[in-house]
Amino acid sequence: MLNVGKIEEGFVLDHIKAGQSLAIYHHLRLDKMDCTVAIIKNAKSNKMGKKDILKVECPIDLLDMDVLAAIDCNITVNVIKDGVIVGKKQLTLPKEISHIFKCSNPRCITSIEQELPHIFFLSDEKKGIYRCKYCEEKLDKRRFV
Amino acid sequence: MPRHLMNPLDFSVEELEELFDLANDIEANPKKYEDACKRKKLATCFYEPSTRTRLSFEAAMLNLGGEVLGFSDAASSSAAKGESVSDTIRVISCYADICAMRHPKEGAAYVAAAKSLIPVINAGDGGHQHPTQTLTDLLTIRSLKGRLGNFTIGLCGDLKFGRTVHSLINALSRYENVKFIFISPEELKVPDYITDMLNEKNIEYREVIRLEDTIGELDILYMTRVQRERFFNEEDYIRLKDFYILTKSKMEQAKEDMMILHPLPRVNEISVEIDDDPRAAYFKQAAYGVYVRMALILTLLGIKM
Numbered sequence: 001m002l003n004v005g006k007i008e009e010g011f012v013l014d015h016i017k018a019g020q021s022l023a024i025y026h027h028l029r030l031d032k033m034d035c036t037v038a039i040i041k042n043a044k045s046n047k048m049g050k051k052d053i054l055k056v057e058c059p060i061d062l063l064d065m066d067v068l069a070a071i072d073c074n075i076t077v078n079v080i081k082d083g084v085i086v087g088k089k090q091l092t093l094p095k096e097i098s099h100i101f102k103c104s105n106p107r108c109i110t111s112i113e114q115e116l117p118h119i120f121f122l123s124d125e126k127k128g129i130y131r132c133k134y135c136e137e138k139l140d141k142r143r144f145v
Numbered sequence: 146m147p148r149h150l151m152n153p154l155d156f157s158v159e160e161l162e163e164l165f166d167l168a169n170d171i172e173a174n175p176k177k178y179e180d181a182c183k184r185k186k187l188a189t190c191f192y193e194p195s196t197r198t199r200l201s202f203e204a205a206m207l208n209l210g211g212e213v214l215g216f217s218d219a220a221s222s223s224a225a226k227g228e229s230v231s232d233t234i235r236v237i238s239c240y241a242d243i244c245a246m247r248h249p250k251e252g253a254a255y256v257a258a259a260k261s262l263i264p265v266i267n268a269g270d271g272g273h274q275h276p277t278q279t280l281t282d283l284l285t286i287r288s289l290k291g292r293l294g295n296f297t298i299g300l301c302g303d304l305k306f307g308r309t310v311h312s313l314i315n316a317l318s319r320y321e322n323v324k325f326i327f328i329s330p331e332e333l334k335v336p337d338y339i340t341d342m343l344n345e346k347n348i349e350y351r352e353v354i355r356l357e358d359t360i361g362e363l364d365i366l367y368m369t370r371v372q373r374e375r376f377f378n379e380e381d382y383i384r385l386k387d388f389y390i391l392t393k394s395k396m397e398q399a400k401e402d403m404m405i406l407h408p409l410p411r412v413n414e415i416s417v418e419i420d421d422d423p424r425a426a427y428f429k430q431a432a433y434g435v436y437v438r439m440a441l442i443l444t445l446l447g448i449k450m
Contacts, residue, residue: 107271109250113229116256124341134252135273136338 004038006083010057013068014076018042021052023144024075027067027100033058066094070101071141073128095122097130102145105137118145148445149258149265153279153316165284168433168440172288175208178439181448182211188241189215190233190257191268192224192248197409198268198277201431202245205438214241219249231260238262243446245277264445272306278408279312280441281434286365288433289404289426294320297362301328302369302389302414304335309408310369314339318348325350326359330388332381333371356389361398366391368407368414368427391415396422406430 016024021039030037035058045051056063060079068075069091077089097120103110110116110132120130120139130139149155156164171178187206189199194217203213216222223233230248234257237244244261246254247268254267254274269275287293298317300310304327314335317323325343327335327350334352343350353359360366371386373379390413391405407415407427419425443450 105251107249107251107273109230109248109252109256109270112250113231113256115229123338124345129341131338132252134255135250135271137251138338 004040004055007036007055007057007080008083009059010035010055010080011060011063011089012078012080012085013054013056014051014078015045015048016052016054016075017072018048018050018052020072021054024054024068024071027071027144028064030054030056033062060089063089065089065091066097067100069093070097070130093122093125093128096120096133097139099145101139101141102143103132103135103137104140104143105132105135108132108135108137110134147261147264149254149261149267150276150441150445151255151258151265151267152274153276153283153312154319155276158319161280161283164280164437164440164444165287167443168284168436169288171439172433172436177450178209178443180210181443181450182206182209182446185209185211185243185446186241187211187213187215187442188237188244189213189217189268190222190237190244190246191215191217192219192222192246192253194218195247195269197431198247199245201434202266202268202277202438204435205442208435209439209442211242211442215245230256233257234261234265243442266441266445269308272308272311274312275308275408276312277434277438277441278309279316280437281430282309282313282367282406282408283316284437285406285426285430285433286404289429290365293317295322296364297324297326298365298367299326299328299356299359299363300335300367300369301356301391303333303371303385304329304369305333306372307333307369310335310367311339313367315342318343318346323348326363327352328354328356328359328389330354330385332385333388356391357395357398360395360403361400363399363403365404365406366399368405368411370407370410370412370414387413389414391419393418393422396424399424 038055040053042050073091078085079087119133123131243264245266245268251271251273253270258265404426
């Protein structure tokens, strides 16, 4: 059993799909921030079998919820203060996602014009389906920029 | 900001009615419009060959007394030197008053419209949208059937890569009581974003493989060509290209007033023996294509007669 110490102030991202923690780490720009981060991969989970967890010691308002919701709306965001969980943040799907995922359609204009931003719009809120702003291809969340 | 046409849904149903009324007036009184676009220039920026659509746009502008400039394949444009669509349209905006763009990549016209100072008409972007073909189809149905709505339409052939089909389904989904029957082989089925949209709007549709099983139910049959340029794999193209051929014997099962449409060019999917059948409307459809493009150019340039 691996033990990772408590954090005093920050957040714990729980129920991350196994294997996605590094992508979240990069897209939340945690690599650019001067704070303590613990990345736990393949932790045992009753609900998911395996899951990843991220523990970050930093003020909660530095967390970009839209990025997190775009990657996976089912992630649990626990807010930590004085070493205890003081609340959970609800993730809601952003209307638009930019610069996180690439369009998977080889016929999309973004496949040949590299400088174009990869933008997806929320086309079905109930099912959480995003489509490419240019070609309307369904977003494949395995294809990060 | 100029107004563009990217998708048939860019115009409301009411705006389309006005556009079709104008097209019908042009058809009835061509003389009235012969100088309507004098000293205006249309740029036809075609990054892939399409003689028919390009000539239709050019004929439309010439009929309105305007002039035409442009290129007809990417090799003869600055794209061959690596220029982006955004840069090309900024330059074209300095030369012309309106632009019709065809590009093999999906979303290219959208990129152009975002940077353009002049109206941009999407003249086809890959397998995605082809709104002026849709306007042509709607005008043909409205003019010959007398209504848009209250019919069963069968779309047959390449429903996966066929952009005319996608645009037409989107456009018809806004009219009352249109029932769709999608006739295609498994590999060329209509994409899920179209069926998702129909499900969401509770619009009735059915997917079938054999044309013979369903032709008797149809008020309109929209045939399409399996296009070689949409396939990455030649073997798949050869296997699927002759899947549907409309013949006289199949037409015997069709209603007496069923209308046959086709965006053209056809290869062999409609036997030439059908051409003399009064139900064949595909050459009339090509004529309506010019009228509707004339009406569109006038509308986007804000020219009122």
